[in-house]
Amino acid sequence: MSLLGMAMWLQDTAWSTSIRESTFMYPAIEATHLLVLAFSVGTIVWVDMRLLGWAMRGETLTDVLEQLQPYTLAAFGIAFATGLTLLSAEPVKCYNSPVFLFKMIALALAGINAGIFHVTVYKGVAKWDKAYEAPPRAKLAGAMSLLLWTVVIALGRWQAYS
Amino acid sequence: MFEFPQSFLPFFRWCDTSALSLAIRGSTYIFAGVETIHIIAVALMLGSIATMDLRLLGLGMRRQPVPQLARHLSPFMWGGFWVVVITGVPLFMAEALKCFGNAVFAPKMMIFFAAILLSLTVHRKMENSDESRTSPWLRKPVAVLSIVMWLAVAAGGRSIAFV
Helix, strand or coil: CCHHHHHHHHHCCHHHHHHHHCCCHHHHHHHHHHHHHHHHHHHHHHHHHHHHCCCCCCCCHHHHHHHHHHHHHHHHHHHHHHHHHHHHHCHHHHHCCHHHHHHHHHHHHHHHHHHHHHHCHHHHHHHHCCCCCCCHHHHHHHHHHHHHHHHHHHHHHHCCCC | CCCCCHHHHHHHHHHHCCHHHHHHHCCCCHHHHHHHHHHHHHHHHHHHHHHHHHHHCCCCCCCCCHHHHHHHHHHHHHHHHHHHHHHHHHHHHHCHHHHHHCCCHHHHHHHHHHHHHHHHCHHHHHHHCCHHHCCHHHHHHHHHHHHHHHHHHHHHHHHCCCC
16 A cells, blocks of 8 residues: 555544544644643753753753653653654645655654764763863754754644645 | 733734734735744743753752752743744734634733743742752742643643634
8 A cells, every 4th residue: 555545544544533523632632742842852952052062051961961861752752642643633634745744854864863973972971071062073963953853843833834 | 711801902903903913914924934933932941941840849950959950041941931922922913803802812821921920939039049948848839830830821822723
């Protein structure tokens, strides 16, 4: 089955229809998605800004990262689950939306960026944990993360207008 | 829950027919663009508040003293706040009459002003005092109240479009 075929099949299920046509469920799931997303990205942003030297200067990077990461991951888990639910309610619309496609690409790039940061420059964090100036590659990861998450949120909002 | 008195209607009508309002409504992109900036600033502001409240509850960033964390976070909280206000005004102007009749807009603004009041008073005192100098029986309820009120404002904002 093609991707479009899958989207059409999903759209016709009772699950999808009931969410799409509900008065309160869709807005409630969307509100939850937005709030946990703010929590997830809101905690990531502190790590990014610490890497760039814009905020939390004087705190070690590991202090900032380790103490916020549980909230980032928990909130991301809920954002992902509510996002999938929203997608399941409008699969054909999402399939046809270039904005949604770009949002997913930006989301994947944000994940890849974080993954590369953790397996490369973060491995040697002990050497620059206390330094005000993070290594250039760490700064780049922070800047990319800020940029990509901003794009993800902006495109998510933009989808409603396109 | 809360409604604007009818005597406010001329003011809302004036906003709704102002040049700024007409210019925004006449454009496809201005409203969406301003709203995007509004939401990014909301995220920055809520992120700062949530991080502070987690700390006040003893749940996050516990290795940093409360006032030290407050010094790190408050520029972003208030920076975000002013961007929210500056972008919020034209968003309101563009849809002032819709806002007047909207069941969520009035309570959202009431909770918003109450939350600012809380931030500037008790919450600020909790932020600027070392943990050992404030009672957890006051600090924790204040943190919960703060996060609940600000989340209610954000959820209310999103709901304006749905009611």
